[in-house]
Amino acid sequence: MIPARPHLVWDWNGTLLNDLSLVVAATNAAFASIGGPTVTSDEHRVRFRRPIAEYYAEVLGQAVDDDEFGRLDRIFHDAYRSGLTTCELASDARTAMAAWPGSQSLLSMWFHEELVPAVHTYGLTGHFSRVDGLRAVVGGDRKAESLRRHLAELGVEGTSAVLIGDSIDDADAALAVGGRVVLYTGGFTDPARLRASGHPVADTLTDAVAVARKISSAGT
Numbered sequence: 001m002i003p004a005r006p007h008l009v010w011d012w013n014g015t016l017l018n019d020l021s022l023v024v025a026a027t028n029a030a031f032a033s034i035g036g037p038t039v040t041s042d043e044h045r046v047r048f049r050r051p052i053a054e055y056y057a058e059v060l061g062q063a064v065d066d067d068e069f070g071r072l073d074r075i076f077h078d079a080y081r082s083g084l085t086t087c088e089l090a091s092d093a094r095t096a097m098a099a100w101p102g103s104q105s106l107l108s109m110w111f112h113e114e115l116v117p118a119v120h121t122y123g124l125t126g127h128f129s130r131v132d133g134l135r136a137v138v139g140g141d142r143k144a145e146s147l148r149r150h151l152a153e154l155g156v157e158g159t160s161a162v163l164i165g166d167s168i169d170d171a172d173a174a175l176a177v178g179g180r181v182v183l184y185t186g187g188f189t190d191p192a193r194l195r196a197s198g199h200p201v202a203d204t205l206t207d208a209v210a211v212a213r214k215i216s217s218a219g220t
Helices: 020-032 041-047 052-060 066-085 094-100 112-123 144-154 168-176 190-198 203-218
Strands: 007-010 104-111 131-134 161-165 178-182
Touching: 007 144, 020 041, 020 052, 020 066, 041 052, 052 066, 066 168, 094 168, 094 203, 104 112, 104 144, 131 161, 144 161, 144 168, 161 168, 161 203, 178 203
Parallel strands: 007 104, 007 161, 104 131, 161 178
Antiparallel strands: none
């Protein structure tokens, strides 16, 4: 029996799209709305996690229920949208995508109806066999179930998938479907946290694709 060809799933925010500074600014706008502290990019990278409500609660020093998180999430996204035109792709994003020999797709936890035109604006739509974003009113949850649906729509087995992303949640999602992951240090998570996870780590997207090719061909 011929094994299925590996399929690469890209993360968007903090991976292909270099939007860390904007995400931190939008996060601070949400915190400021309730008199919370200001976080630096380094602090954000050390503490950020999903569900995002848990990250907010830790920084704010108080419980964040669903209603409060929904309000903070709206403030975050309003601030994020206002600065989105300032963001560029990661410097080697196009080179890295071109280096993958098989099929590839995009899965983001950003809102689907905004993700799709953004990907088109950057001229990337033709690279992907499928683009999926969040189909919900409020974001912030974990990625595993979205990845499961994404692969099902593609007809790709989880064991044939390799995900490149910038967060521990990306790794958890890949493991949940039986896939593999390469974690990228240029995004939302402190590199030391990524390396401590025990998963393969790369400092550039080009290197991440090289690692993804290696682990997929090895079948590990």
